[in-house]
Amino acid sequence: MSQHTETLVIGAGPAGLTAGYLLSKNGRDVVVLERDPRQVGGISRTVSHNGFLFDIGGHRFFSKSKAVVDLWDELLPDDFIDRPRLSRIFYKGKYYAYPLKAFEALRNLGVLQSTACVLSYLYARARPIEQPKSFHDWVRNQFGERLFSIFFKTYTEKVWGMSCDAISADWAAQRIKGLDLGAAIRDALARSLGLKARPKPGEPVIKTLIESFRYPRRGPGMVWEAAAAKIAAQGGRVLLDRGVDGVSFDAATGIWTVSAIRGDGTRETYTARNLVSSAPVRELVDSITPRPLSTFQARALQYRDFLTVALIAKVREDFPDNWIYIHDPSVMVGRVQNFRSWSPEMVPDDAYTCLGLEYFCFEGDGLWTMADEGLVALAKAEIGKIGLIAPDDVVDACVVRQPKAYPVYDESYRDNVATVRLELERDFPTLHLVGRNGMHKYNNQDHAMMTAMLTVENILAGYRRHDIWRVNEDAEYTESGFSGADEALTSERLVPRKVA
Numbered sequence: 113m114s115q116h117t118e119t120l121v122i123g124a125g126p127a128g129l130t131a132g133y134l135l136s137k138n139g140r141d142v143v144v145l146e147r148d149p150r151q152v153g154g155i156s157r158t159v160s161h162n163g164f165l166f167d168i169g170g171h172r173f174f175s176k177s178k179a180v181v182d183l184w185d186e187l188l189p190d191d192f193i194d195r196p197r198l199s200r201i202f203y204k205g206k207y208y209a210y211p212l213k214a215f216e217a218l219r220n221l222g223v224l225q226s227t228a229c230v231l232s233y234l235y236a237r238a239r240p241i242e243q244p245k246s247f248h249d250w251v252r253n254q255f256g257e258r259l260f261s262i263f264f265k266t267y268t269e270k271v272w273g274m275s276c277d278a279i280s281a282d283w284a285a286q287r288i289k290g291l292d293l294g295a296a297i298r299d300a301l302a303r304s305l306g307l308k309a310r311p312k313p314g315e316p317v318i319k320t321l322i323e324s325f326r327y328p329r330r331g332p333g334m335v336w337e338a339a340a341a342k343i344a345a346q347g348g349r350v351l352l353d354r355g356v357d358g359v360s361f362d363a364a365t366g367i368w369t370v371s372a373i374r375g376d377g378t379r380e381t382y383t384a385r386n387l388v389s390s391a392p393v394r395e396l397v398d399s400i401t402p403r404p405l406s407t408f409q410a411r412a413l414q415y416r417d418f419l420t421v422a423l424i425a426k427v428r429e430d431f432p433d434n435w436i437y438i439h440d441p442s443v444m445v446g447r448v449q450n451f452r453s454w455s456p457e458m459v460p461d462d463a464y465t466c467l468g469l470e471y472f473c474f475e476g477d478g479l480w481t482m483a484d485e486g487l488v489a490l491a492k493a494e495i496g497k498i499g500l501i502a503p504d505d506v507v508d509a510c511v512v513r514q515p516k517a518y519p520v521y522d523e524s525y526r527d528n529v530a531t532v533r534l535e536l537e538r539d540f541p542t543l544h545l546v547g548r549n550g551m552h553k554y555n556n557q558d559h560a561m562m563t564a565m566l567t568v569e570n571i572l573a574g575y576r577r578h579d580i581w582r583v584n585e586d587a588e589y590t591e592s593g594f595s596g597a598d599e600a601l602t603s604e605r606l607v608p609r610k611v612a
């Protein structure tokens with residue numbers, strides 16, 4: 113027996129829950145199906161282990177969009193706290209403030225290395241690579257070869273598991289946007305001299321220099337648990353332990369049939385008029401009947417996976433950073449999160465600390481398949497080598513694996529996504545792709561939410577009023593000035609905007 117709903121949403125992460133919340137708030141019938149058997153929140157969930165709380169990475173709540181910030185406040189009115197941001201880079205046994213402090217960096221690098229950095233920067237500015245294609249080209253043009261090799265190469269290659277020559281320049285342009293070396297040096301000098309580098313009114317805030325952020329006092333999962341509860345209170349349904357593995361569209365009736373499998377092997381079927389998907393594009397396309405022609409392109413999309421080893425240890429000497437980037441090539445760990453600095457409530461006992469050692473990997477590789485005991489042993493040895501805690505002080509540990517943490521921006525991703533998108537929008541006007549893996553966009557919660565917010569407006573309007581692909585990485589949305597699905601489908605604007 114199938115159950116009918118007006119809109120079925122795949123995935124109870126920030127995008128799916130935003131859609132579910134706004135639809136149910138507008139009195140619409142909605143069902144959200146989530147594969148996870150225990151909790152909502154997707155990559156933005158909060159894990160609990162023996163009373164210690166931690167994120168999948170640390171999740172800052174920052175958005176340029178007032179609509180998104182207002183929605184966070186609506187979902188969780190009383191539990192956001194303001195947190196100072198402190199992060200450093202660990203490289204060859206030394207710590208560098210991030211953003212850089214000029215005099216400290218000069219002292220750590222030494223006069224020769226610092227001079228070489230400046231000369232290589234000047235050379236790169238005078239002789240830039242025309243039309244940079246790779247991450248390496250792009251960063252070398254902006255910062256010079258020497259700074260690229262010290263502050264970008266190792267960490268980026270740890271994160272992506274591939275050479276910086278194989279990573280698209282788009283990624284650098286998106287993630288390092290707004291950071292020009294001149295501004296960074298001015299900022300670094302002001303910090304070194306103890307002057308606060310506040311942007312002047314109207315001056316854009318550089319993305320990577322933001323000094324404080326909002327955070328739910330018990331982690332990001334709080335927001336998404338609250339959203340799920342509000343959906344239920346508004347008459348919608350959020351159902352866990354339902355992995356969607358088949359969707360078919362009947363063009364004659366305009367109805368979607370969705371099949372979901374549960375952990376015990378039982379199957380459920382739902383029918384719906386609208387289908388909103390935050391599932392990874394590759395998986396969604398593979399599950400659609402009739403099979404899309406762009407299945408080949410969807411299958412070419414790649415993902416980077418991620419695991420956290422949370423180490424719980426007695427505190428001897430605390431450190432104030434929220435996280436530390438580990439650029440040092442002698443250890444495999446990419447980043448260390450200090451969850452007590454995110455919020456004191458993440459740790460139930462002041463005598464202990466909880467550090468999250470983050471390893472970037474591919475599903476099925478040596479790290480991913482290593483037994484938990486092996487990973488904990490590796491993490492203890494590496495944290496000892498870095499010197500943040502003594503391995504013998506670790507009293508408990510927990511490993512969390514996160515598949516498809518990052519959609520990969522390789523050379524062909526843009527064309528592949530464009531092909532899939534064009535076909536799905538043409539053949540299935542009531543199918544709405546939202547969110548991070550749902551649109552194969554390497555973005556934060558605010559972007560995922562904004563795409564869902566505009567999708568809900570489209571569903572309420574009954575036509576594709578907004579082109580959600582125009583939501584940019586900072587969750588800003590430019591009104592495109594056109595309306596109607598047909599017009600949008602024939603518009604030039606359907607070709608994804610060049611990010612660089």
Ligand SMILES: Cc1cc2nc3c(=O)[nH]c(=O)nc-3n(C[C@H](O)[C@H](O)[C@H](O)COP(=O)(O)OP(=O)(O)OC[C@H]3O[C@@H](n4cnc5c(N)ncnc54)[C@H](O)[C@@H]3O)c2cc1C
Binds near residue numbers: 145147153
């Ligand atoms: C290490 C790391 C650090 C980050 N830090 C920040 C940060 O500081 N600030 C910030 O704002 N963002 C941050 N992000 C990004 C943030 O996690 C994502 O942008 C956000 O979670 C995306 O929301 P989403 O709903 O699109 O996808 P997801 O969070 O991936 O949720 C998708 C949900 O769909 C479910 N699902 C998938 N397929 C199916 C299926 N077939 N059937 C049923 N359910 C399915 C999944 O189980 C999941 O629950 C970070 C991400 C990572 C990896």
